[in-house]
Amino acid sequence: MKSRLPLRSALLSRRGVVAGSALAAALITGGAYAELAMSDTEGSDTPGHSASATPAAAPSGPVRPASGSVMQVIAHPDDDLFFMNPDTGQSLRSGRPMTSVYVTAGEADGVNAPPPKKPGGPKPLVDKAKYSEARQNGIRGAYAQMATGDRASAWTRSAIPTAGGGTAEVDTLNARPDIHLVWVQLNEAGTINGNQPHSLRGLWNGQVTTLASEISSGSPARPFAYTKEQVVKTLAGLMERFRPTHVRTLDPTPGKEGKLHKIVDHQDHIYSARFAQAALQLYAKSVNHPNFSVQTYVGYNTSYLPHTFAKPAADAKADIVKTYAWMNPNDNYCNSVAGCGDRKVSVRPYGNNWAQSVRYSRTNSTSWLQTGTDGSLWAFGVLDQQLAVWHKAPGANGSWSSPTLLPGSGMDSGVSATRLPDGRLAVFGTRTLFGSGLTDYRREVVAAVQTTPGGEFGAWRSLGSPDQSGSDGVFDMSTPTAAVDGSGKLTVFLRGGDRQLHSANLTADGEWTPWANLGGTNLAGDPVAATDGAGRVHVFSSTPKSMLTWAQPASGAAMPARAEDTKLPPNTTGLSARADGDGVRVYFRKVDSGNVQSVLFTGVVPSKVTDLGDTSGYGMVGAAGPLLAGRTASGALATLEPGADDPQWKSNGGILFTGAPAAVQDGSAAAAAAIGLDGELYWTQTDGTDGPAAAWQPAAR
Structure with a gap:
């Protein structure tokens, strides 16, 4: 059973680029957008496509065609727009196949209207099937806008059998038939963290044995009730069908926030991610699957953290949300009686500080x-x-x-x-x-x-793991970081679920000590450790307001059991560090900007902040000597020219990658690497002179 949505020839979305941000230019339609949308390269850092005040340097070396395939498994329509963009849009424009799977119907209370400004008044119309359909229409419009520049570009809606025994709706973008939206349409919880047994959480924890579907109006799918094993098989079957090399989910173990120290993320976010984790284990065992990587994203918790984008980029991200939110309800561009988007979002297209950031967990x-x-x-x-x-x-x-x-x-x-x-x-x-x-x-x-x-x-x-990290079934903890001091002692450091730093040492007889609490308050992100030229270990961790540090007083000595506040201004909560003479240099991104900055520590007091110029982007940077690797504002893998008077990101081909790049000193030279969305390792190196780094190349096939 198939139906088609109408195709409008005229572009109905906003025109023009936002000056001052390459990310903004990549997110919003206009100017060179049509050319960019049809490009078969992996990213947008190519001449003519950047609206940055400091445009990216021209690529050196050949531009590679896009490779690999991306899948996003999310709970609700709009989770990808608020928490995974701009990565979602970059993948859509890159030319690689992409599939987004929405586990719930997102039916909420069935009211497609902004929250009332005053209590009382006429009761709003409740229709869960039509509200779900409107949210689907909004997502179709947003994806079409990001992929083609035309929010009204037509989709074909079909039904497919799921490996779990039911059916799912699959929407295919006619102009880009390698772009799919899959609607599993299970009942959503209808409450952020309240006890609702008939929900993903209730199904996971055994409060109910099956979870029914909530089919949207106009959907070719049919009602079904899934057991938890059937949900896992359904998601694994979709992975086997679309064969992603990169899978995105929300954070399955978000931390606790605020004075009440409670989980603030939506339960559907958490448990859709956990069901995806279970499905990924089956996908990893399937026959002839491609190598795949996984990226998890911070959800509601990002509200409490400093912004990672400058305002033009945040505005451009919100512009995509506005398409989904159907800001003008009199414009029925989708030709649907259910509506063309989610009017609940129309009063807050920036969410709760969500459009201003993207964060990886x-x-x-x-x-x-x-x-x-x-x-x-x-x-x-x-x-x-x-x-x-x-x-x-x-x-x-x-x-x-x-x-x-x-x-x-x-x-x-x-x-x-x-x-x-x-x-x-x-x-x-x-x-x-x-x-x-x-x-x-x-x-x-x-x-x-x-x-x-x-x-x-x-x-x-x-x-x-530290005892606190397993309390209440949260199991929130950072990626561990490790360092060896001058005496040869190896220490591993970890941010626990209590938002404090913990450490464990490897003893002389090869045993690990129990986890020790080193203090700190309200730590965010992953800590980083490095050893200075005198053999002393330094540990750094961001908080929403500053940066904390622990400095070993001497090689072989115990790490201090309390943190020192560096008094530095807040950063975007991502840190990297490298030895620099008798000290350690720490790199981070400037809040509301993304520009790369650094400070030098020889103890617990930092040097003056050094700004490396208009090198805005987002995510971590890898540093080794003069070589710096990171993500540009448009998401591409790039290096900074060592010693340049006016540092600019240098990117060839716009390689999109997962996680953070790494860099290491290699004799007199330096090397950097990143893992692409195709599962391949890409690398570059300097030759030990003041010359530029070589072009990024795949390490091995």
């Missing part, structure tokens, strides 16, 4: 690229929920190996690494365990260490 480490004692390079990531290891032979002509996946499943995205005094490499991460049932859900820190320098890695070893 637990994939912010920039230490996953390391050198071996023989001058070789080692890179670590997570593919197929396993540790992926790439190795480059030493020497200028040494080649990269294809990735080797180590035994051990359930790895969360994001790992860190460090080199031990004897030359062996150690890798740290977290993994999710389901036990015998889906409700036996927990997370723990794990470590893998080479048996000999340059040799094989031993089995994963569990370090457990």
Whole structure:
């Protein structure tokens, strides 16, 4: 059964670009947008496509066609627009296939109207089927606008059988038939964190044995009631059908916020992500699936954190939300009696500080690229929920190996690494365990260490987790970070669910100590550790208002059990650090800007903040010597010209990537790497002179 939505030839969306932000230009239609939307390259940092006041440098080297496939598994229509954009729009414009799966119908109370300004008055019309349909129309318009520039571009609606036994609606964008929207249409909870048994949370926790669907008006799908195993099979079946190389979900273990220290994210966000985690385990075991990476996003919690975008970029992100929100209810461009969008959102298209930011959870480490004692390079990531290891032979002509996946499943995205005094490499991460049932859900820190320098890695070893991180079934914790001091002592650091810093040490007999609490208050994001030239370990962590630090008084001494406030202004809560002489240099992004800044610590007092110029973007930066790698405002992988008087991001081909780039000193030279959305490792290096870094290239095929 199929139906078609009408196609308008004229562009109905807003025209023009927002000056001052390449991200804004990439999000909003106009000018060069039509050309950009039809590009077969991976990103938008190419001449003529940037509206930045400081445009990106022209690509050096060939532009690669887009590769890989992206899938987003989310709870409600608009979760992707508020919490995953601009990444969603960048993927749509990149030319690669993309599928967004909406687990619930998003029917809420069935009222498609702004909240009343005053109590009383006429009762609003309640129609859950039509409200769900209106939200679908809004998403179709927003995706069409991002992908083609025309919010009214036509879609074909079809029904497919699900692996769980029901049917789902699949919408295909006619102008881009590799773009799909999949509507599973399960009942939503209807409450942020209230006890609603007939919900994803109730199904997961066994309060109900089945969860019914809420089919939107006009949908070709049919009603069905799913068990929790059937939901998992449905999502895994969709993954096998569309074969993503990169999967996005919301955070399955968001932290507690505010004075009441409670979970503020929507329960549907959390449990749609957990169902997706369970499905990913099945997808990883399926036959002939491509290697895939996973990225999780911060949801409601981002309201409490500093903005990552400048105002023009936030305005451009909200502009897409406005299409979804159907700001003018008299404009029935979608030709639907249900309406063309979600009028509840029309009064707050910026959400609750949501349009101003995008944040990744637990994939912010920039230490996953390391050198071996023989001058070789080692890179670590997570593919197929396993540790992926790439190795480059030493020497200028040494080649990269294809990735080797180590035994051990359930790895969360994001790992860190460090080199031990004897030359062996150690890798740290977290993994999710389901036990015998889906409700036996927990997370723990794990470590893998080479048996000999340059040799094989031993089995994963569990370090457990701080007690506070498992309370109330939250299991919120950061990616661990590790450092070795001048005496050879290895320490692992972790932000726990209590928003404090915890540490564990490797003893002389090879055992790990219990987790110790090092204090701190209201920590945000992932901490970062580095060792200075005197062998002292420094640890840094952001808070919503500043940056905290722990500085080892001397090599071999115990880490202080309390944090020092650096008095620095707030940053976008992402940090990276590298040794710099007798100190440690810390890099971060400026709030409401994204510009890269740095400070030097030789103790607990930072130097004056250094701004590296108009290098705005978002996400973490990897730093080694003069080489800096990061994400531009339009999402592309790029480097900064070492020593340039007017630093600008240099990008070739607009490679889109997951997590954060890493960089490492390689003798007199430096190297940087990132994992693309196609599951491939990309890298660049300097030659040890003041010249520019080489063009980004795939490490191995």
